[in-house]
Amino acid sequence: MIRVLIVDDEPFIRQGLKILINWEQYGYEIVGEAANGIEAIKELETKDVDLLIVDIKMPEMNGIELIEYVRENILTEVKIIVLSGYYEFEYAKKAIKCNVTDYILKPIQRDELVKVLNSFKEEYMKQKKQNTVQKIKDKVVYDRFLNEIIYGKCNDSNLKYIKKRQIFSSELRYMIIEINYCNNDEINISENEKMEQQQIFYQNMISWLGENYYNVIIDMGQSKECYDIGFIYDKRLAKEKGMNESEYILNFKSGMQQIQKHDFFIYIGEKVNSIEEISLSYKSATVAKLFSDFSIESNITYYDEMAKRKELSCNAGKQYMDYLIHEIEDNNKEEIVKCVDRIYTSFREYKINLDIIKININYLLCNLINIAKELDSEINQEEVMQYISSVSFEQMISRGSANHLKTFSLEFAEYLSQLRQNSFQGILNQIDKEISEHYMEKLSLKYLSEKYYINSAYLGQIFKKQYSTSFKDYLNAYRIEKAAELLKRSDDKIYKIAEKVGYNNTDYFINKFVQLKEKTPLQYRKQFCCR
Structure with missing residues (x-):
């Protein structure tokens, strides 16, 4: 509905306008009325108004003065239709110079009012559609720049763009929202359906956040199979609702559960002091996701809880990978499965640095490439790289990644076996x-x-x-x-x-x-x- 405020000093004209037509039938809702410009300004301060219908001649503050005030002080785009008598045409011309949408001569005729309202509605809907399209375009560009900062590519250009459009406080956390598709017997849900559900969840978050929707972001990372949603928690958001951090996150979870089809998990990164450091929080949220205890009742995991664990050394991680490489080379299927399980079990017992995980995965992949190269000296190394990219670091950091690594290891073991045997x-x-x-x-x-x-x-x-x-x-x-x-x-x-x-x-x-x-x-x- 288009929200209308009627401003006229004559009560019978205001009342007459309200009953002259069925406003709802034409897509309008009268949200208030005022007897002069001063009363109108008070109404505008407390109500969302799309259209002002304003009389020219009024006491205390006339229509022209009100229009000028609105144009100079009201930031939202309020459209204005002027009411004027035949002998007030000079006033109407002044109003037109103030960029009013239209004017109606008194006495007001029903057909003329309907004609003006229909014309306005057509332009209003057209402009609203254009604004929506522009908002989407602006958000896509914003998300692209923000993703670069999240992935550690923070430079003056993207930082300037982000700060121009969003003011962040000195207390931020990156949160990963992962939709749980296993709750509703949808284990075989297709990739397209997952993408659709991601978009639905994203739009639900935007609705829930209202004016703060710029804090939610679709992950544009390298992994095609990742359908997570990012959310930058800002202390300001909790403060606006009179809550602390924990209360706000629980409130967010509760609010989303009421409007969301699927259950979901929340992984919360470490606290950082500025948007420039958000990549650190993102990395730690990723660790929380990768090695969380999947049995947690609240479905919320803080990296802070994992930071208390003792650290896993690089040498220990290398030993696990060496053993896995040996079993893959021997095509020992049972031991491959056991080895991957041991890797993930031990990882969950330690405080894990994301860079160490990445080093270990790359160590595994490089060794497997070299083994394949030794078996066939003419093998195309780039093609082998494309094949093993199915276990890339970005794809590995998803729920069920142990199974993903098992599948890859078993397939590559078979691949090496074929290199040896197949004519x-x-x-x-x-x-x-x-x-x-x-x-x-x-x-x-x-x-x-x-x-x-x-x-x-x-x-x-x-x-x-x-x-x-x-x-x-x-x-x-x-x-x-x-x-x-x-x-x-x-x-x-x-x-x-x-x-x-x-x-x-x-x-x-x-x-x-x-x-x-x-x-x-x-x-x-x-x-x-x-x-």
């Missing part, structure tokens, strides 16, 4: 046959690797070694050759030919054709028709 020529012959017989279907390395029981990363490597190109590029080239044959031998439409050779998207097919043949399909066909 790839026979498999490539089968793959070649698959392409020639089924090129028009959905073929992928993943599908073929599952069909022929071979690791997809290894299959991609041996394919490239044999054909000097990637599987995807080889398949595209094969399909384009088949399309070229059809263009010469048939008069089928371009989109039909695209479908026959395996492309559902005609534009993509045309782009690939031009890329490989340096002509559009139509140009290619015409060159043969003219011969």
